[in-house]
Amino acid sequence: MGLVVQKYGGSSVADAEGIKRVAKRIVEAKKNGNQVVVVVSAMGDTTDELIDLAEQVSPMPAGREFDMLLTAGERISMALLAMAIKNLGHEAQSFTGSQAGVITDSVHNKARIIDVTPGRIRDSLDKGNIAIVAGFQGVSADKKDITTLGRGGSDTTAVALAAALDAEVCEIYTDVDGVFTADPRVVKKAKKIDWISFEDMLELAASGSKVLLHRCVEYARRYNIPIHVRSSFSGLQGTWVSNEPIGDKKVEQAIISGVAHDTSEAKITVVGVPDKPGEAAAIFRTIADAEINIDMVVQNVSAAATGLTDISFTLPKTEGRKAIDALEKNRPGIGFDSLRYDDQIGKISLVGAGMKTNPGVTASFFEALSDAGVNIELISTSEIRISVVTRADDVPEAVRAVHTAFGLDSDTDEAVVYGGTGR
Amino acid sequence: MGLVVQKYGGSSVADAEGIKRVAKRIVEAKKNGNQVVVVVSAMGDTTDELIDLAEQVSPMPAGREFDMLLTAGERISMALLAMAIKNLGHEAQSFTGSQAGVITDSVHNKARIIDVTPGRIRDSLDKGNIAIVAGFQGVSADKKDITTLGRGGSDTTAVALAAALDAEVCEIYTDVDGVFTADPRVVKKAKKIDWISFEDMLELAASGSKVLLHRCVEYARRYNIPIHVRSSFSGLQGTWVSNEPIGDKKVEQAIISGVAHDTSEAKITVVGVPDKPGEAAAIFRTIADAEINIDMVVQNVSAAATGLTDISFTLPKTEGRKAIDALEKNRPGIGFDSLRYDDQIGKISLVGAGMKTNPGVTASFFEALSDAGVNIELISTSEIRISVVTRADDVPEAVRAVHTAFGLDSDTDEAVVYGGTGR
Incomplete structure (x- = not known):
């Protein structure tokens, strides 16, 4: 039985329908015999709405309180997702970044993960639960304050948990079918890439590709965690990012x-x-x-x-x-x-x-x-x-x-x- | 220098304007030489909106995940309130129920407080900060899960913190000027009560008066914490609930x-x-x-x-x-x-x-x-x-x-x- 980490972005859980659709996909992975850990972002525009509110009460919101505010978004989406999964007859428990053992430095609004101690996640999985974890957030090692990881934080949470739990794969679900040979909004004939090396993906990310952020790919490369970027809408095979083509993905790497x-x-x-x-x-x-x-x-x-x-x-x-x-x-x-x-x-x-x-x-x-x-x-x-x-x-x-x-x-x-x- | 606990309900912090108004009131209390601990509820309709969302994904949401969801509401209001206070030039830190040491049993959705260990609040006050605490929530002693206290939970949080911190008074700010001799919506000529004993207040609460809930008054009576119920809008003196009329409130108790x-x-x-x-x-x-x-x-x-x-x-x-x-x-x-x-x-x-x-x-x-x-x-x-x-x-x-x-x-x-x- 394998352990799979899945990450769903805000557009995948934008409303109740989205949450129910994602819940079904998670339950499928569980039914296929996997232990499943899910990292989830805040619903749709929640984060922007919270930022708006903050700007209404203070011209320059920042630091500890801003992190406390923003992390409410994932708390909402993860609890709803756990409920939706239970409603499908499977057990699920949600965990904040702190509960999941995501330990960071104290740099509010753009903290770096310095350790992951997922003891409670492991226990929950061993009891047969699906574990839902709030993306984008952690707790500071010294002050025990809530921190956020900044841009691309939820992807990084997913990869970090996958590394700490020795997962087989970290699946990043998004609103496109994978990484493409160019931005599909610019190049209509862009092709989905079946497999790409960590190095090439890092260069693409550094050059403006927005599907995966540099930071998350770097983390995955360091711990050799294969990433599977795919759509939460279509269910198609997406793009594998790894050292070597894995499983039956025996594709010869293209020159470009x-x-x-x-x-x-x-x-x-x-x-x-x-x-x-x-x-x-x-x-x-x-x-x-x-x-x-x-x-x-x-x-x-x-x-x-x-x-x-x-x-x-x-x-x-x-x-x-x-x-x-x-x-x-x-x-x-x-x-x-x-x-x-x-x-x-x-x-x-x-x-x-x-x-x-x-x-x-x-x-x-x-x-x-x-x-x-x-x-x-x-x-x-x-x-x-x-x-x-x-x-x-x-x-x-x-x-x-x-x-x-x-x-x-x-x-x-x-x-x-x-x-x-x-x- | 006295220690004052203030509690603000959802109608007092319904929007950014409300939060800014409440922030000014809190800063006044601080300027008057008090150490100030503030307990805050979720903004306006936030809780109802979260319940709506929950019902959309699951017909019978309950338990652990429902608590995780609902507590997002206070996390938002408390962080915004801390920002608004900082914007007035004073230092404030917000704390979840768990961070504030509100320890409960494991009965989700209607947990009872079994201990309060406000070490972090005390530290924050000693550093000169105003401490903002999320009402309505705690953490279970055995499982370390997030719990909610059920109806009237924020008032109970405020009284429990006041007791644990040996506060001079617990001020409950609401949208009326105090406790009245009858419901002002029914009796236009209802009078504000200046002082009322715990016993009479308990009977009023048990008989349908909604300003203070029975549970909160009972807690205050047990630890002899004077409650001052007053409006966050008018700033007038409200109703004191205590064993004996205190301070200059030398009023003779009416028969009725x-x-x-x-x-x-x-x-x-x-x-x-x-x-x-x-x-x-x-x-x-x-x-x-x-x-x-x-x-x-x-x-x-x-x-x-x-x-x-x-x-x-x-x-x-x-x-x-x-x-x-x-x-x-x-x-x-x-x-x-x-x-x-x-x-x-x-x-x-x-x-x-x-x-x-x-x-x-x-x-x-x-x-x-x-x-x-x-x-x-x-x-x-x-x-x-x-x-x-x-x-x-x-x-x-x-x-x-x-x-x-x-x-x-x-x-x-x-x-x-x-x-x-x-x-």
Whole structure:
């Protein structure tokens, strides 16, 4: 008898009907002879409604009380889900993050899991129950305060529990049929990926794919927990994310896993930087001190005549203001002529472990963009990824062109999006 | 520096405005030099909405998961209240029932408090914080599961914390200005009571007054915690409930505290019972075995010719069906002719410790009812209370007549109801 961890996002449990549908799916897994642990997010828009309320009583809600507030959402959905399962004749018990042994640090609103001690979950399973666990939340090790895990927290809860309970698989149920070779909203002919390695999935997540967050995939890779991303609506086989294709999923890995895009970033160019050692360090120390994460960095070749160069980097648009302020404040220390800020950019990335050994990939990628009339502004590459920055308006066309050029197009329009997006 | 426990019901924190208003009131108490512990109910209709959701996924939600669900309501209100207080420049921390040390038995949906260990609350107060505690909830001693305290649970939480923390007073904030000599919705000239003894308050609560529940008053009497019932809207002095008038509240206790009424009961008459020892016992053992609480019991004088008598008793309407079924099932063992069920009754009660030593009270009471043309069907008395059962339709007129007869009428229409009713 295997142990399965299933995670359901907010769009899967948006209303009573959704909860009953999910309950049936959970009971099926139990009937198939598995021990079942379910991690659930807050219903539909609950979290947004709670945030609205908080903003009405306080202009800058944060910290301990904000976490206490937000965790009410999962408490509601998990209790309802347990009731719905009982109503199908099976025993279920719900557990808060604290009761499930999800121990975190004390950084409210974006806590990190530091230990998982699922003793009560194990006991409940041994008694034949289905265990329902609140996603997104834990309890701080030192102060015993309620914490939340931040964005993608419920997925991380699921993977962490799967690791602690030595589960066979962590199933992430969502409102799409799996991970696709490109965003189905942009590329109609995007294909569902049957299997993808942790490494390729990490690159896709870092490049803008939103189905799984980087943090959750990283956790799964560290503990070698296979993830099965699938739809709670269709019941179809989804995408397996693991070290090796497992079970009967003997698919040969394609050269290219997929095309990701991201239009949430902005570009800052620092103009007229003296081309001498220590200049780049001064810029990026300033940015790091402001606690801003940056993505791509490119330095132009220095113009011999002036001895000055330009350095460009990308960062989340939401951090743009903060970065500009920090650089301006440090202008005397760094020494530059001016700053250029541009938030009309997009990033297109091609991901695939196969590209290492296929020298033609980079050339084909640039040719596809060129044929589509897309101008490239920045380039960055890793072992298994090529990314370019273009105008934001060019992104959809660029993604489609690359998708087609690498033979990823499906014969049919198979991608379906079933609902909204969960937490 | 004194320690004050304040409790706010759902109608006081129904929306963001209400929460901000309550936050100001709490901060005032803190500024007056008190340590302040606040017990809060769920916002407005939250609990009803959660119950609706539960009924949509399961026809008979109950037990552990239902408690887990309902306690989300207080988690929301307490976190928002803590944020609103912080926004006024004061420090506040919110605590679940479990974190506040409210230990209960394991009877879900109507748990009883068996211990209060408020170590974390004390620590938080000592650090200068205002402590906000979720009402209505606790944690079971044996299983460490979340429990709820049932009806009036938040008031009981407040009194229990006040007792455990040795508070000077437990302030119960509600949507009326205090306890009145009669229900202000029925008697426009009802007067606010400045002080009332625990005993009289217990009788009023048992007789249908809804401002404070019996259970909470009983707890306060046992630990001698003065209760101050008052409005969160008006800020006026309300009603003090205590052993002795305290502080500058040197009021002489009136002969009569007030008139209560109750139309939530039904009457069952067991017709044609053999008038011999053991018959009444057989009836009430049957009722008790069905776990039904009864209120008044009256046995008619036996008709000499037949040797048969009738026994009537009152009970909550909601238990009527169950009682009839239990009696019919046991008819062979009990031996009676027929059952009569009547849910068109009302009960009017006159309460006051002074009536013991005032023999004219009973007579005046019956005269007032007679003058108002109200027929009396059952009578029951205690040391400090007289109750009669009448037709339900006669109740408003009967209450007004008695209120006037005992000189309770105010010179003005002073009673105001500010909102809905909380938990």
